[in-house]
Amino acid sequence: MAVAYLGLGSNLGNRRENLDSAVRRLDEQSEISVTERSSLYETEPYGKTDQPDFINMCVEVETRISPLELLENVLAIEHELGRVRKEVWGPRTIDIDILLYEDLELSLDDLSIPHTEMHKRAFVLDPLAEIAGGRIHPGFGKTVQTLKEELEAGEKNV
Template sequence: MNTAYISIGSNIGDRLHHLMEAVRSLHSHEKIEVSNVSSIYETAPVGYTDQADFLNLVVSVETSLDPYELLSACQHIENGLGRVRDIRWGPRTVDLDILLYNNDNIEAENLTVPHPRMGERAFVLVPLLEIASTIGHPVTGTPFTVADDDGVVLWKKADEFKQQL
């Protein structure tokens, strides 16, 4: 069994609904089990800033899928929830990013793990460290830390969110 961490974000429409459906879709996949869910955090957009604020969370999953099959499952969920890729870092109904997959270092055309920008994004690190406080970078072994969590606002505690799932 493999352990992966997936970041989920939404900033179009019913953001909470999109997060809930993404988590439910992951968990209902026959080869994926959601083992933990972080709280939900609201953050301003990064990169392309002319868009609504995001809701973000991180889930840990246990899966028998290889990383490419997991990526395909994540993209299938995104597409099913109306994800359209018009603008890089633009608005989206839902975005699922594989942050970590075991302690693997993957550099392929369609997948890079660990996620290449996760270490500089508090909206990823805050929820990740909430559910995996001692996790480190698989290549360097350096523990992940959040230098500045300014702008990452707790929106809904994990226990409240889990009750809604």
Template sequence: MASHSNTKRSIAYIGLGSNLQQPVEQIERALLALDQLPNSYLLSYSSLYRSAPMGPQDQPPFINAVAKLTTQFTPLELLDQLQAIENQQGRIREQRWGARTLDLDLLLYDHTIMQTDRLTLPHYGIKDRDFVLKPLAEISPEMSLPDGSLIKDLLKHCPQYDLVTLKYDKNYHWHF
């Protein structure tokens, strides 16, 4: 196990997406897995949203959400943990922006700005994706990016696609 060089707690935002093998269940399982990460605590998560796929359109719509957690993992250690969760849920990396059982993106990590071969923070697509901005605004409406951009302002200027919020019914099942 990697040593945890980051002894302070950091706030991380994780984008979740799935469009294969019962996507709602995939997201729920991923949220449970995030809540069970060592040295980390799931603080909150957004509603679930249905969105059109990016890239190839010959695939089912996605279910998306954003989770907020506090962690002692460094950004790259957290990325390793996220990829392990994806793998546990059957993620196969075949096609960029293709269909997938689970996609976990590290969107933000405190106000860290970094770019490596494996990780870019903030996530490179954060400003242009309504399926990221809307759930972020839901759980942290006053949040800003490291460059000072407010999430709520970015959402106002982001192209809006057919994003649909899922709701819980009285039996705690998600529906549109």
């Protein structure tokens, strides 16, 4: 079984129910098991700021499927929950990002692992550090907790 970490966010509709539904649907997949779940974090929008606040969280999953198959699963769940991709950083019922997958480093057109922007986003690092603070970011060789502390201190990561 591979261990992966996913970041989830919602800022449209019933945000908490959207997140709960996404986690439930992940866990209902035969090849995915949600093993840890962070607290919920209310955050201001990132990038495009003229939209409602988000609720963000992270989950740890164990899976038997590849990163690309996991991506297909999360995209299907987003679609089932009404995700419409109209604009970059726009409002959404649900967003599910693969943040880490084991110690894998992968760069494809549709998928980058580790997530390329996670070290710059408190709304990712705060919930991720809660459930995986000691996990090493394979690109930086630093723990998630260290990346969080560096971001809070205003230090620039590569």
